Amino acid sequence: MNRLAYIGLAIAGLFILAAIFAPFIATHDVTAQNLAMRYIAPSAEHWFGTDGLGRDVFSRVVYGARISLEVGITVVMVSSVFGTIIGAIAGFYGGFVDKFLSGYVFNVFLAFPGLLLAIALVAFLGAGQGKLIAALCVIGWVGYARVMRGQVLKVREYDYVQAARALGASNMRMLFTHILPNAIQPLIVQASLGMAGAVLSEASLSFLGLGIPPPAPSWGTMIEEARQFFSSSPHVLFFPGMAIALTVLAFNFIGDGLRQYLDPKQRTR
Amino acid sequence: MKYKLLNFLRQFALMLLVIWTVVSLVTLLIEVVPGDPATVILGETATQEQIENFRGKHGLDQPAFFFSYNGDSGFVWNGANNRYADYWLGLLQGDLGTSFQTDRPISEMIFERYPATIKLAIAAMLVAIGIALPLGVLAGSRKNTIVDNLASFFALLGISLPTFVIGPFLVYIFAIRLGWFSPTGSLYPEDIILPAVTLGAALSAILTRMVRSSVIEELGEDYVRTARAKGVSEVKVLYKHVLKNGLIPVVTILGLQLGVLLAGAIITEKIFNWQGLGLLLLEDGIGKRDYRLVQGCVLVISITFIIANSLTDFVYRKLDPRIRIS
Numbered sequence: 001m002n003r004l005a006y007i008g009l010a011i012a013g014l015f016i017l018a019a020i021f022a023p024f025i026a027t028h029d030v031t032a033q034n035l036a037m038r039y040i041a042p043s044a045e046h047w048f049g050t051d052g053l054g055r056d057v058f059s060r061v062v063y064g065a066r067i068s069l070e071v072g073i074t075v076v077m078v079s080s081v082f083g084t085i086i087g088a089i090a091g092f093y094g095g096f097v098d099k100f101l102s103g104y105v106f107n108v109f110l111a112f113p114g115l116l117l118a119i120a121l122v123a124f125l126g127a128g129q130g131k132l133i134a135a136l137c138v139i140g141w142v143g144y145a146r147v148m149r150g151q152v153l154k155v156r157e158y159d160y161v162q163a164a165r166a167l168g169a170s171n172m173r174m175l176f177t178h179i180l181p182n183a184i185q186p187l188i189v190q191a192s193l194g195m196a197g198a199v200l201s202e203a204s205l206s207f208l209g210l211g212i213p214p215p216a217p218s219w220g221t222m223i224e225e226a227r228q229f230f231s232s233s234p235h236v237l238f239f240p241g242m243a244i245a246l247t248v249l250a251f252n253f254i255g256d257g258l259r260q261y262l263d264p265k266q267r268t269r
Numbered sequence: 270m271k272y273k274l275l276n277f278l279r280q281f282a283l284m285l286l287v288i289w290t291v292v293s294l295v296t297l298l299i300e301v302v303p304g305d306p307a308t309v310i311l312g313e314t315a316t317q318e319q320i321e322n323f324r325g326k327h328g329l330d331q332p333a334f335f336f337s338y339n340g341d342s343g344f345v346w347n348g349a350n351n352r353y354a355d356y357w358l359g360l361l362q363g364d365l366g367t368s369f370q371t372d373r374p375i376s377e378m379i380f381e382r383y384p385a386t387i388k389l390a391i392a393a394m395l396v397a398i399g400i401a402l403p404l405g406v407l408a409g410s411r412k413n414t415i416v417d418n419l420a421s422f423f424a425l426l427g428i429s430l431p432t433f434v435i436g437p438f439l440v441y442i443f444a445i446r447l448g449w450f451s452p453t454g455s456l457y458p459e460d461i462i463l464p465a466v467t468l469g470a471a472l473s474a475i476l477t478r479m480v481r482s483s484v485i486e487e488l489g490e491d492y493v494r495t496a497r498a499k500g501v502s503e504v505k506v507l508y509k510h511v512l513k514n515g516l517i518p519v520v521t522i523l524g525l526q527l528g529v530l531l532a533g534a535i536i537t538e539k540i541f542n543w544q545g546l547g548l549l550l551l552e553d554g555i556g557k558r559d560y561r562l563v564q565g566c567v568l569v570i571s572i573t574f575i576i577a578n579s580l581t582d583f584v585y586r587k588l589d590p591r592i593r594i595s
Contacts, residue, residue, distance in 0.1 A: 104283070113529055116535075116571065249429035
């Protein structure tokens with residue numbers, strides 16, 4: 001793997017540790033308001049300063065990692081498992097099943113640009129962490145399904161799979177013991193890039209007021225709240241903004257590094 | 270020729286099928302609203318008569334679909350008089366229903382705001398191309414040098430920095446500190462620059478990477494060696510030969526990204542208070558729980574995206590004979 005991927009791993013590891021040990025790292029209560037201490041610049045007492053309600057920005061950024069990674073990991077796990085199953089079915093059975101799934105169902109889900117379907121779902125269902133995760137899974141699974149379908153289409157023609165078929169292996173056995181383990185590699189890349197996407201989507205929806213409702217310290221919500229007084233207290237927006245950027249950058253680095261590592265043709269570039 | 274026509278018809282039929290499904294999904298989305306939309310909009314204090322009136326006016330007293338299911342009587346056929354059929358009938362005449370809040374036709378509200386969004390999306394695309402083409406060619410032709418590394422770093426930064434972080438920073442530097450533009454809205458023609466840069470930043474990053482790898486790939490081709498052997502200058506090789514072929518994948522990405530731009534415009538419009546479709550969806554639609562308006566906006570954006578995608582596919586096939594044949 002390239003150097004950037006290791007940097008990505010280090011940054012992601014740091015955020016994961018921050019999320020796990022948030023109660024020990026945070027220096028203040030994340031929801032405790034102190035109106036006498038509004039918009040204080042970074043100091044020894046408040047490392048990242050305070051926000052418009054006098055809450056400690058550092059503690060909120062640390063706890064924000066928890067929300068971001070919780071949403072990200074859940075979305076990636078659920079949508080990758082679901083996408084893998086659907087993609088594998090399409091690729092393995094081929095014919096009409098494949099035409100229906102990849103020609104029609106995938107296209108329907110790809111017909112909604114970017115976040116729009118998630119925005120629509122949350123608009124009708126109402127905001128909240130569970131609904132946000134559900135909405136992001138609905139838009140996320142197709143990416144995995146497409147990758148998986150392509151892989152299975154390729155792997156099922158390999159000699160050892162044909163040999164297993166000739167030996168009388170059942171469809172399920174061929175799929176689970178022979179095809180899937182050999183088709184899973186690009187899925188790891190997709191999961192890493194998907195993690196970056198999910199973190200960004202959660203922040204975007206929270207920024208629009210459609211994600212995790214305040215006072216929970218979601219990075220997106222923090223940025224939305226900080227926007228009004230940005231010119232006088234830029235630190236309130238800067239730190240959660242950097243947290244999002246670094247997390248997304250880290251998972252993109254890892255994904256890119258893995259892709260290059262797994263694809264020998266790209267290794268020299 | 271016959272095969273080509275058949276292929277085109279098949280693509281077209283698939284596009285219609287996808288549009289039909291998207292419309293159906295969006296139409297039925299209103300059914301997942303927790304509780305009764307009439308009570309949600311009119312509030313708890315509304316009288317029974319007000320609620321009945323509202324339901325009658327917007328067709329909420331009709332059944333949702335051709336058939337319904339409940340535990341006692343199983344499947345019940347509701348006949349053609351239902352909300353789903355009504356919505357479709359209206360849609361075919363260009364009618365997207367009336368607003369739950371203002372009673373204005375939704376199509377009128379949308380087409381008042383849509384030009385501003387399209388203008389913003391096109392401006393963002395131009396910004397992205399303006400940054401990505403020179404940067405990508407520079408990086409690709411100087412592979413693994415400091416220029417290449419800087420360009421790649423810039424590209425990754427553009428992908429990772431969210432719009433709602435870039436936007437406020439641009440406003441701070443160029444509007445508040447330097448005073449070159451107004452911080453929000455669109456008072457002067459040049460006020461489109463900041464929103465366009467904000468919206469186009471991520472696309473410029475993606476494009477830079479595409480152009481770079483395209484240039485690297487094309488530089489290894491035989492025709493480049495031939496051109497160089499004939500004594501064609503390096504600038505001419507790059508911009509006349511390599512870029513011409515290398516642009517084909519870039520065109521595809523541009524078409525596919527138009528939808529992402531339209532969806533991303535929702536966030537950009539909020540940051541800059543840009544009076545486009547995104548702000549209409551957010552403030553008047555979702556903010557005021559005008560579900561009919563939300564349906565209309567989602568539908569118009571999605572259909573624009575589907576059509577743009579199909580057109581891209583078509584242009585892509587035309588541009589590269591290799592794809593047409595295979």
